[in-house]
Amino acid sequence: MSRGEKSAYTDKQKRQAEHIEAGYRKDGVSKKEAEARAWATVNKQDGGGKKSGSGRKDHH
Numbered sequence: 001m002s003r004g005e006k007s008a009y010t011d012k013q014k015r016q017a018e019h020i021e022a023g024y025r026k027d028g029v030s031k032k033e034a035e036a037r038a039w040a041t042v043n044k045q046d047g048g049g050k051k052s053g054s055g056r057k058d059h060h
Helices: 011-026 031-046
Strands: none
Touching (some): 011 031
């Protein structure tokens, strides 16, 4: 997946990133920086991309 490729994200994550980005823009942050911070926040919260479930649960 190339850098900046957002197709692996859910619609909810995309909306969330747009909302966060809008908040930074109000604070006078540049478009590029606001977008970078917004996606970093989404990744931090959700671990990035779609949840497949694999590797996230103990299979005992």
